[in-house]
Every structure is written in structure tokens, then in C-alpha cells.
Amino acid sequence: MNFDFVLYLVINTLVVIAISPLFVSLIKKVKAGTQGRQGPSVFQTYFTLIKLLKKEVIYSPNSSRIMRVTPLVTMAAILVAALFVPLVFVPEPIGGIGNIILFLYLLALARFFMALAGLDAGSSFGGMGSSREMSISAIIEPTTIIVFAALAFVFKTLNIFDMFALTAATGSPATPTLILIGISLFIILIVETSRIPVDNPETHLELTMIHEGMILEQSGRNFALMELSAAVKMTVLMALLINLIVPLGLTTSLTFAGILIAVIVFMVKGSILAGIIGLFESSMAKKRFFQLPSLFAMAFFFSTLVIIIEVFS
Amino acid sequence: MIETAIVVAIIRILFVCIIITAAYIISTRNLLSVVSVYALQSLTLVCIALALYSLEGSIVLLAIAVVTFISKVIIIPYFIATIQEKIRIKRDIEFHYLNPTTSLLISMALMLVIYMALARIVQGTPARENLFFFGAVLGISLMLMGMMVTFSRKRAITKVLGFLSMENGVLLFGMFVTELPFIIEFLIIIDLIILVILTTILSVGIDSTLEDYHKRLHRFHLLEESEEVS
Numbered sequence: 001m002n003f004d005f006v007l008y009l010v011i012n013t014l015v016v017i018a019i020s021p022l023f024v025s026l027i028k029k030v031k032a033g034t035q036g037r038q039g040p041s042v043f044q045t046y047f048t049l050i051k052l053l054k055k056e057v058i059y060s061p062n063s064s065r066i067m068r069v070t071p072l073v074t075m076a077a078i079l080v081a082a083l084f085v086p087l088v089f090v091p092e093p094i095g096g097i098g099n100i101i102l103f104l105y106l107l108a109l110a111r112f113f114m115a116l117a118g119l120d121a122g123s124s125f126g127g128m129g130s131s132r133e134m135s136i137s138a139i140i141e142p143t144t145i146i147v148f149a150a151l152a153f154v155f156k157t158l159n160i161f162d163m164f165a166l167t168a169a170t171g172s173p174a175t176p177t178l179i180l181i182g183i184s185l186f187i188i189l190i191v192e193t194s195r196i197p198v199d200n201p202e203t204h205l206e207l208t209m210i211h212e213g214m215i216l217e218q219s220g221r222n223f224a225l226m227e228l229s230a231a232v233k234m235t236v237l238m239a240l241l242i243n244l245i246v247p248l249g250l251t252t253s254l255t256f257a258g259i260l261i262a263v264i265v266f267m268v269k270g271s272i273l274a275g276i277i278g279l280f281e282s283s284m285a286k287k288r289f290f291q292l293p294s295l296f297a298m299a300f301f302f303s304t305l306v307i308i309i310e311v312f313s
Numbered sequence: 314m315i316e317t318a319i320v321v322a323i324i325r326i327l328f329v330c331i332i333i334t335a336a337y338i339i340s341t342r343n344l345l346s347v348v349s350v351y352a353l354q355s356l357t358l359v360c361i362a363l364a365l366y367s368l369e370g371s372i373v374l375l376a377i378a379v380v381t382f383i384s385k386v387i388i389i390p391y392f393i394a395t396i397q398e399k400i401r402i403k404r405d406i407e408f409h410y411l412n413p414t415t416s417l418l419i420s421m422a423l424m425l426v427i428y429m430a431l432a433r434i435v436q437g438t439p440a441r442e443n444l445f446f447f448g449a450v451l452g453i454s455l456m457l458m459g460m461m462v463t464f465s466r467k468r469a470i471t472k473v474l475g476f477l478s479m480e481n482g483v484l485l486f487g488m489f490v491t492e493l494p495f496i497i498e499f500l501i502i503i504d505l506i507i508l509v510i511l512t513t514i515l516s517v518g519i520d521s522t523l524e525d526y527h528k529r530l531h532r533f534h535l536l537e538e539s540e541e542v543s
Contacts, residue, residue, distance in 0.1 A: 176322070176325040176326040176329045177329065179329050179333075180329055180333070294414040297413075297414040298336065298340060300418075301420075301421055302336070304421055305332060305421065305424065308424065308425055308428065309447075312432070
């Protein structure tokens with residue numbers, strides 16, 4: 001393991017933790033704007049997280065060890081997954097890092113523990129949230145795999161680092177089919193981060209909540225970890241989409257100025273994508289639970305089409 | 314003249330746009346956006362025709378681009394938008410036989426089948442360019458997807474849009490494979506305009522399903538017998 005790579009690990013983790021709360025509040029701000037409200041400040045998520053970190057943790061008397069380890073496991077799994085997606089700087093991959101399949105299963109691990117914790121506290125809302133989350137993930141999983149398979153077909157590699165190195169070298173999307181994959185990735189981003197057509201991140205209504213239902217029993221710094229891990233997960237998926245479609249600014253050499261520029265460019269691109277997500281959410285109503293497969297079918301359709309095009313032509 | 318490689322890349326991107334619009338038309342329930350997406354699809358076709366013109370220099374392609382632009386990007390969407398203002402329905406949520414998800418999946422299978430079938434047909438002939446082959450596949454797929462819209466929707470107005478998008482497929486196929494005589498292309502477009510004008514005239518009943526239409530005419534006293542009955 002060389003020095004560059006160690007530095008990459010530090011930079012990537014710091015950047016992803018520092019930026020992700022900003023994107024969460026940006027989306028909220030855009031949504032507030034479309035509703036004619038002023039909305040919270042763009043730093044509100046940071047304040048909330050800091051406040052939560054200071055508060056004490058309360059466990060339900062029914063809860064077991066799972067409740068205690070879940071925030072740590074979730075955060076750890078998502079942070080490791082974040083290392084698989086270079087945000088600003090693409091080093092040479094070492095070992096299994098950057099493997100698409102491992103990336104997906106790290107996300108699945110986090111989700112699994114979150115669902116367990118939802119059941120663990122013994123509240124009925126948590127159980128409902130977990131059950132819904134698991135049904136949705138069972139439906140979206142094949143689609144996700146197909147989308148990533150399409151990516152692998154396009155780039156002829158299973159490693160995210162190699163894909164990014166390829167796009168960063170050309171500076172533009174490798175093939176037009178990437179636009180199709182981009183749409184699929186956007187849908188996956190929406191589903192994985194529990195956004196509006198799937199789940200409403202703002203409500204605590206028993207009828208609609210999925211993600212909120214599972215973390216309802218969390219409190220204090222555990223809750224802060226859960227919130228932060230959700231934000232990091234969103235940023236990682238956003239970075240995957242952004243750096244594949246618009247690789248502009250992604251650097252492959254390690255210089256201070258290069259990294260600084262890359263961070264700034266990434267923030268700009270991420271803010272634009274956050275704005276798009278906000279507008280997309282505002283223009284849609286939440287879908288009925290049993291209509292969700294039609295959303296996934298769209299992603300499935302596009303990515304299968306990409307595979308057909310790549311295989312036959 | 315622009316470089317060939319760039320034009321080919323542009324055409325590929327336009328193909329992707331056509332796929333996206335076709336998938337949108339087949340799966341959306343929002344009527345207001347279907348018309349603008351249809352106009353967008355036609356505009357993409359115009360762009361493809363122009364790109365092909367810069368590649369081949371055939372004047373027919375230029376004529377097709379102009380005629381398509383005037384009729385399908387401006388006139389037809391204008392008429393349909395007028396109908397929509399009158400009938401004030403925004404959503405199309407009734408389907409025959411197939412719901413949007415199933416139609417998407419089926420159209421995927423259709424594309425695969427068409428790809429294989431055409432590959433077999435093309436095999437014997439001298440190797441054609443990849444681009445033209447894919448254009449043909451896309452053309453037929455668009456045609457069949459439009460057909461699927463036509464028979465899976467209940468509202469007459471979406472049926473018409475499905476038919477229009479089917480015709481876009483024919484145009485695409487014609488541009489890439491057989492040189493359709495221009496006069497036929499022109500006649501088809503005149504047919505389309507007349508079709509849309511007819512639907513505008515019949516807009517009293519256009520927001521109903523075809524089964525309801527007769528009743529609707531009775532209600533508005535538009536049929537002779539209705540007055541005798543009442």
C-alpha cells in the first residue's frame with residue numbers, strides 16, 4: 001500500500017463526510033423554494049448533527065445488542081462503500097477495493113442492519129418500516145444489479161476506479177449509452193436514498209414512512225450517525241452518477257492545487273444534481289406502494305437496452 | 314463539411330434520445346407532457362435527418378426534415394394541445410390488457426427479437442454499416458411501441474399519439490434503410506394532419522373512451538335520433 005493510496009483514503013473520507021450534509025440541506029432548500037417557503041439555512045443539517053451528538057442515547061427496554069451496534073455498523077459499512085467511489089481523486093486501485101459487487105453488498109449490509117434495528121426496538125412503526133424497506137429492496141435489487149452489469153459491459157471492467165480513470169482520461173461520456181445508464185442510476189439514487197416517489201423523507205406519518213420508520217427509535221449520537229450515514233450514502237451514489245456522466249474536474253494525479261480544484265468542481269456539480277433532485281421531488285407526488293415497480297421497470301428497461309446494444313453491436 | 318465521426322456520434326446520441334422519448338410515451342400517465350414529448354421526438358427525427366443530410370448530401374433528406382418540422386413539430390402538437398385545453402383531462406390511467414410496466418418489458422423483448430431477426434436478414438447482403446442497421450432496428454421498434462400504445466390505452470387522444478409515434482418509426486426506418494419515395498412520405502404526413510384535424514373536430518367525445526362516445530353524442534344532441542328520443 002503506497003503513500004498515495006493512504007492519502008486517498010483520508011481525503012475521500014474527509015470530503016464525503018464534510019460535503020454530504022450540505023447536499024441534504026441543499027435539496028431541502030430547493031424544495032422549500034418551489035413551495036414558496038424560505039426554508040432552513042444550508043448549514044442546518046450540520047447544526048442538527050452537532051446538536052444530536054451532544055444528546056444522550058436512550059434505549060428502549062425491549063431492545064437488544066443490535067440496537068447498540070447498528071449505528072456503528074451502518075456508518076462503517078457506508079464509509080467503506082464511500083471509499084469505493086472516488087469523489088475527487090482516482091488512484092490506482094489496490095486489492096479488491098472498487099469492486100462493483102462488493103460495493104453493492106456493503107450497501108446491502110448497512111440496509112440489513114438498519115432493518116434489524118427497526119424490528120429490534122419492538123415498536124410497530126419500526127417493524128412496518130423494516131418490512132417495507134425489505135420489500136422494496138427485494139424488488140430494486142435485480143434492477144440495481146442489471147444497471148451495474150450494464151456499466152461493467154460498457155467499460156469492460158468490474159472496478160469503479162478503472163471506470164472513473166477511463167472517463168477522467170477522455171473527459172466526456174465514453175458512449176452515448178451512458179446517458180441511458182445515467183437515467184437508471186438516477187432512479188436507483190432516488191430509491192436507495194428514500195426520496196419522494198418512493199418514500200417521503202419529511203413525514204413522520206405512519207402510512208408513508210419507510211426510512212424514517214426504521215430509525216424512529218434511535219436517539220442522540222446514534223441518531224446522528226444514522227442521519228450522517230444516510231447523507232453519506234446519498235453523496236456516494238450522487239458521486240457515482242456525476243463522475244460517470246460529467247467527469248470534468250476529476251483528477252488522477254495527486255497535487256494540492258488539483259485536489260482543491262477537483263473538490264470545488266465536485267461541489268458545484270453535486271449542488272446542481274442536488275437541485276435537480278429537489279426539483280424532481282417537488283414535481284412528483286409520492287407513488288402508491290404497489291405502483292413502485294413501474295419506476296424500477298424504467299431503470300430496468302434502459303439498462304437492459306444498454307446491455308443489448310453493447311453485446312450485439 | 315463536418316467530420317464523419319462526429320456526425321455518427323451525434324446520430325448515436327439522437328438515437329438514445331429517441332429511445333428515451335419512446336419509453337416515456339409508453340409509460341407515462343400524464344397527458345399534458347405526452348404531446349410535448351411527442352414534439353420532442355419529432356424534433357429529434359428532424360435532427361437525425363439533418364445529420365444524415367450532412368453525411369450523404371441527398372436533397373430528399375433535407376426535404377423530409379423541413380416537412381417533418383413543419384407538420385410534426387409545429388402543426389400537429391398545436392392541434393392536439395388545442396384539444397387538450399378544451400377537454401380538460403390531465404391523466405390517462407385506464408389501460409386495456411397491458412399496464413405501462415408490462416408494455417415496457419414487452420417492448421424490450423420486442424427490440425431484442427427485431428435485432429436478431431434483422432441481423433439474420435442483413436447477413437446475406439454486403440455488410441452494412443452498424444449505424445444504419447441500428448437505425449433500422451430502432452425504427453421498427455418505435456413502430457411496434459407506438460402500436461402498443463395505440464392498443465393499450467383507452468383514451469382516444471393517447472391512441473392518436475401512439476399512432477403518430479408509430480409513424481415516426483416508419484419515417485426513421487425509411488431514412489435508414491429503404492429510400493422511401495418522397496411523395497409517399499409527403500402523403501403520409503398529409504394523412505396525419507387530416508387525422509389530427511378530424512380528432513380536433515370530434516373533440517366533444519375525445520376525452521371519453523370509444524365505448525362511451527356514442528352516449529356522449531346523445532347527451533350533446535349531436536345525433537339526429539337523439540332529438541327524436543328525447
